[in-house]
Amino acid sequence: MHITASEFKSFLHRVTLKVEEKKDDLSELDRKLGDGDHGVTMSLGWQAIEEKLHTDLKDETDCGYICKEVGKAFINAVGSSVGPLYATGFLRGSRVLQNKSELTDDDLSAFWVAFIDGIQQKGKAEIGEKTMIDTFMPARNTLQERITAGDPFESAFEKAVQAGKKGMESTRDLISKKGRSSRLGSRSVGHQDPGATSAYLMLEVFLSTVRSAQRV
Amino acid sequence: MHITASEFKSFLHRVTLKVEEKKDDLSELDRKLGDGDHGVTMSLGWQAIEEKLHTDLKDETDCGYICKEVGKAFINAVGSSVGPLYATGFLRGSRVLQNKSELTDDDLSAFWVAFIDGIQQKGKAEIGEKTMIDTFMPARNTLQERITAGDPFESAFEKAVQAGKKGMESTRDLISKKGRSSRLGSRSVGHQDPGATSAYLMLEVFLSTVRSAQRV
Amino acid sequence: MKKLINNPQHVVDEMIEGYVKAYPEYIKQRNENKRSLVTSRQTPDNKVGVLIGGGSGHEPAFMGYIGDGFADGVAVGNIFASPPPDPILETTKAIDKGTGVIYLYGNYAGDIMNFDMAAELADLEEDIRVETVLVTDDVASVAKGGEDQRRGIAGGFFVFKAAGAAAAKGLPLSEVVRIAKKANSHTRTMGVALSPCSLPQTGEPSFELGESEMEIGLGIHGEPGVERGKVQTANDVADRLLKDILHDMPLEQGERVAVLVNGLGSTSRMELYLMFRRIEQQLNQKQITIHRSYVGDYITSLEMGGCSLTLMKLDDELADIVDYPADCPMFVQK
């Protein structure tokens, strides 16, 4: 399969829409665990990406360049914890996609692995610490496994999304060890992590983008 | 009839009890018309009087002196609008009762006339301006009328209290012209004036003191 | 409402205790009357005494403004209640240097009765000359034409500061009075309330406002205002307050003002800066110069929500007075 630059941008656009739709839920989760702003922050960040797509990146077809600009737009709009994490993800992803305007299956899986590894290296969270890593890491590992096993990208990514979902759901019963919510100790148990939740939304939107790209 | 210094002090003590009992209602009326503190202020003032009666005035029998000290205790505890008004009332009353430890009918009516005239002169409120004067002035006038007509003090004062009550009730439908509530204009209509209400309590308690003094 | 207090009857005395202990280098409490606070610094001989006061609950007013270039003493009342004559007289005696004392306070019937009684006693018993200037800045309280019947709210800050600066400059009582009166006549305030405060003793909100209501022109003791309506944007509220002030005190282009955006207690600084932003834009557009700005909590009503806008129209004399330095526990201007 192939994903064009315009489909890649459409993915980013759809994440923006999804974040807007879910931002109150995300803030609500963060009210329980942190400072109540995760939806606000994600919305600000993705609105900045959206703006970038409509202006500087309007006619851009280099997916690597797109990623880099998108990462910078995101962090400069939000700062916060997620700013450096997602920015690092996008910057790492941008290296993989440099000078590419059509993305192959290999590009796509390399992108996601780089993206997630970047986030992990920046934030140094491990699985089980109740962060977005609980969504991303299982997804990354499943994706790589399935690709290595020879699955086509779409079905591998579908499995990855399922693994991410399980990871996201697992955060409900975890004690937070990273970020603001780590101060709560056992009081953090019982609420799903907002960052893990928004991470899942991103994966889910990517899957549906790939699917609709396939249908065309 | 005769009122002894101890009965006079008992009157003051009973007003304190009455004010304590009604202080929330008085503040509630003031919330509607002013700054919500009339019950608080009256309570502070009468508690200070009570304290004075139990200490410096414990063995005092000069009603004039009692009045003077009580007036000073009241104003120094409260300041506010009612402080100078009641203090002036007591100071004027004190002149009438100077060196007296037994009060005759004449003393009592002269006391109330002086007390109320003092308040009126200090605050310069006229009947119909929605203040304590709406209670006090009709009471004063009726008292003087009935005494002049030859009524005995108790029955004259009973009439005075009735006139005061009517005056108090009339404040509900008045537009305030004096004090904080005067800023409300027509929005002050519909609520009974707190100062008129506490003034009535004082008159009412005096009547019951006179009655119980008679019974002994 | 929840409050960090002990016995509600003792809040005022305990507050004073804490305050005096926090700033011994600025303030002392008079032994003769614990509601009488005076500067603990040596002030120049012959300096006119500046006495401000009123009820408690308006902190940092009034006690926060004792210091160089500002007030010499404060008489402290109960919450939202004028102080009695005793602490006023005691303060007067403590700060008089033979050149007289000026009383400055908001135009409220209760305050007038108590301060006038003290002034009379100061004259009769102590032979101290006392002059009084009432603050009457609240545009909302009485319509144009009745300026001198208006109540005093946040604009008192400018009037007190003017008198304090004039006295610190060594001017005689008559001049201090003239400048204070001039400052008052050049000052206008309009306020808006978003949420009530509650007296410690009753715990009851001072007034009730719907979930999305605000009240324009509300007084600093919760006395009702001129208009109740839906909460509007900061810009709309700022425009409204400014409009009412400029209607009452028209300003020509090229004129200068001092601006005070005063928080009533619980309104965040963020909101106050949003309000200031719009005021500045509008004045700028009208080519009115902001000579100096004050944004923060200057005269509050316990934890009331909302703010007020005060403009003082400046000539050279008043500009100079506004710029005069001050050094008080809750207000320092270099």
Add this chain to the structure above:
Amino acid sequence: MKKLINNPQHVVDEMIEGYVKAYPEYIKQRNENKRSLVTSRQTPDNKVGVLIGGGSGHEPAFMGYIGDGFADGVAVGNIFASPPPDPILETTKAIDKGTGVIYLYGNYAGDIMNFDMAAELADLEEDIRVETVLVTDDVASVAKGGEDQRRGIAGGFFVFKAAGAAAAKGLPLSEVVRIAKKANSHTRTMGVALSPCSLPQTGEPSFELGESEMEIGLGIHGEPGVERGKVQTANDVADRLLKDILHDMPLEQGERVAVLVNGLGSTSRMELYLMFRRIEQQLNQKQITIHRSYVGDYITSLEMGGCSLTLMKLDDELADIVDYPADCPMFVQK
């Protein structure tokens, strides 16, 4: 919750606009990045740059503390969110005089990631030496033994002031860092919350507390604390906060401290003075000397209700640093 705002998305930028217009003689906004604020005054050559920052919503922190004897620049984040590297870097470039810049901010994961990225860029791209000192004063956040993992709250005021004073005295970066670290290690804070704040964008309270509940040890972004219970008297709350601090940082009789009773936003000054009164009584009884006191809103959480107590243990060097004058829009000390 009702707020005087316009578009909730624009509160931070509009606040900065208002702020900069209010104090042009103190502050300027960098053309290169509107979230970068620096002093508009000429500072001495070779002076180490002091950069503080963090999320918005803590006003007067951080932007209120730009001025002589305090910070040279502030990078402004969204509400309760670290600023991104860009404004931090921009501010760093503007305030560096070749002698390096110190970054001071509360110990939060997000802030660390953003400030570290900026520091890396400053070093790589601009050849500016940057040192970082994290504020870790909140006793409630991590048990004894884990001091350096604690979050930073109101005690930042003392740490920023220490660095600001040291830099103003002309000390080199290494010394400014040493003094800031020492100030931090001598500083402890415990807070109590009585009511939540709400983000302008969500309008939702940051946490829920029952009608008569309070929470001890709550963070300045509404992060939960250590214990929830019935509201107590000011004296009991003061005793509790002090006990926790002294348990963590024991003080001998004869020692000296600076005290900060910090309001979280909507708590009246009256209450803060009641708290201070009790703290002073208790320290006095233990024969611990209060060298200097600060009572008021220094680092807030929008309109949160409650307060915190901070003690900084002083030796001669820190006492000197506390006494060093400062002149900022929202904090002047003579």
